[in-house]
Amino acid sequence: MEIFRFFWTIFYINLFTIGGGYVMLPLLQREVVDHYHWLSNKEFVESIAIGQVTPGPLTIMNVFIGYKIFGFWGALGAVIFSYLPSIILVTIASHYYLKFKNSWIVKASFQGIRPAVIGLLAAIAITLGRASIVDVPTGLIATGGFAILVFTKVEPTFVILGSGVAGALLY
Amino acid sequence: MTVADASVKNILKVFLKIGTFAFGGVYSMLAFFERELVQNRKWLSQEEFAESVVMGQLTPGAPIINTGIFIGYRLKRLKGALATVAGQVLPSFVIVLILSYLYIRYKEIALLKAVLKGVGAAVVALIASVVYSMSGKLLKEYKGILIAIVAFLCLAVFKLNPIGLIVAAGIVGLLMSREEQRNGNL
Numbered sequence: 075m076e077i078f079r080f081f082w083t084i085f086y087i088n089l090f091t092i093g094g095g096y097v098m099l100p101l102l103q104r105e106v107v108d109h110y111h112w113l114s115n116k117e118f119v120e121s122i123a124i125g126q127v128t129p130g131p132l133t134i135m136n137v138f139i140g141y142k143i144f145g146f147w148g149a150l151g152a153v154i155f156s157y158l159p160s161i162i163l164v165t166i167a168s169h170y171y172l173k174f175k176n177s178w179i180v181k182a183s184f185q186g187i188r189p190a191v192i193g194l195l196a197a198i199a200i201t202l203g204r205a206s207i208v209d210v211p212t213g214l215i216a217t218g219g220f221a222i223l224v225f226t227k228v229e230p231t232f233v234i235l236g237s238g239v240a241g242a243l244l245y
Numbered sequence: 246m247t248v249a250d251a252s253v254k255n256i257l258k259v260f261l262k263i264g265t266f267a268f269g270g271v272y273s274m275l276a277f278f279e280r281e282l283v284q285n286r287k288w289l290s291q292e293e294f295a296e297s298v299v300m301g302q303l304t305p306g307a308p309i310i311n312t313g314i315f316i317g318y319r320l321k322r323l324k325g326a327l328a329t330v331a332g333q334v335l336p337s338f339v340i341v342l343i344l345s346y347l348y349i350r351y352k353e354i355a356l357l358k359a360v361l362k363g364v365g366a367a368v369v370a371l372i373a374s375v376v377y378s379m380s381g382k383l384l385k386e387y388k389g390i391l392i393a394i395v396a397f398l399c400l401a402v403f404k405l406n407p408i409g410l411i412v413a414a415g416i417v418g419l420l421m422s423r424e425e426q427r428n429g430n431l
Contacts, residue, residue, distance in 0.1 A: 088305065120348070130274075131274070133306075135341075137337075137341040138345045141341075153338050157334060160314060161327070161330060164311045164315055167300065167315075171300065178422070182418050182421070186416070186417040186419070187414045188296075190395075190413075190414030191299060192384065192393045193393035193394060193398075195372060196393075197400035202365075203369040206365030206369055216370045217370070218370075219366070219370030220373050223374035224378070229280070230266070230273075230280055233370070235266070241362045242359045244362075
């Protein structure tokens with residue numbers, strides 16, 4: 075059955091890739107396009123775009139792929155098998171982490187990891203900024219949004235929605 | 246709001262909200278987490294939040310989903326974990342389903358593109374504001390600041406693997422605290 079082969083592909087890709095959507099893409103492309111010929115390369119790029127414009131993780135693009143190949147049941151199976159590995163593995167990891175949290179090794183390594191995360195986020199902000207701040211209006215939206223988020227208690231939801239509206243009016 | 250308010254139902258509500266409005270992928274979702282869970286509801290401390298982000302990165306699967314599971318498990322064990330997955334995934338599942346249908350039918354939509362341009366810029370602002378608020382609370386001594394700067398350069402300039410960087414930072418943390426212990430014993 076073709077659809078079960080698809081579910082298994084989604085399941086094991088999510089089981090073995092650490093680091094998220096972008097790490098997963100090459101593997102997914104190899105299976106879905108090159109190996110099983112379920113999608114063309116162009117359709118694969120379309121599914122990435124859908125994953126990026128919708129809220130939620132990039133891996134939600136699997137739902138689009140599932141829908142495109144197998145219709146509704148493909149979409150439903152894609153969402154289940156994308157997140158099942160996480161539910162199993164992270165629950166187990168959380169259990170042990172919270173148990174051994176006060177151990178010296180965990181504490182000490184997080185002493186280095188926490189500041190590194192801040193540095194990584196800053197680098198990502200710049201990478202994304204290069205791609206999405208392309209002219210004066212987008213520059214204004216970004217600086218205005220930053221000021222609102224840092225200096226007021228306005229919720230990010232409104233900032234995101236507001237800038238969507240601004241985009242629609244400006245372009 | 247305190248940790249006492251973190252019932253399974255409330256966890257589901259918060260993550261439904263995050264799942265619905267966090268456009269722009271993983272990093273804007275992290276910004277929402279920080280605002281909702283740390284600043285607004287006070288379910289997590291700033292440090293517990295940073296821990297959850299790292300746990301999400303170090304486990305297989307979508308990091309943001311994993312971070313949610315870790316937070317949910319901390320608050321309400323397995324039920325809390327499942328509530329975070331349902332909350333994060335349901336809204337985008339429905340939206341992707343509708344979009345898939347429309348996309349296959351109509352292909353190019355100009356209005357959608359304009360909206361996305363605005364949203365893309367706001368996402369950058371959101372991430373920058375998270376860096377700002379996290380560094381105010383976590384970067385208190387020069388060693389931490391140094392690690393943050395090195396990690397930043399390694400990713401921004403040298404394009405090194407983020408997972409490798411997190412592991413390396415963990416090892417640096419271990420070495421640092423061994424050094425401190427040795428100095429303390431003298």
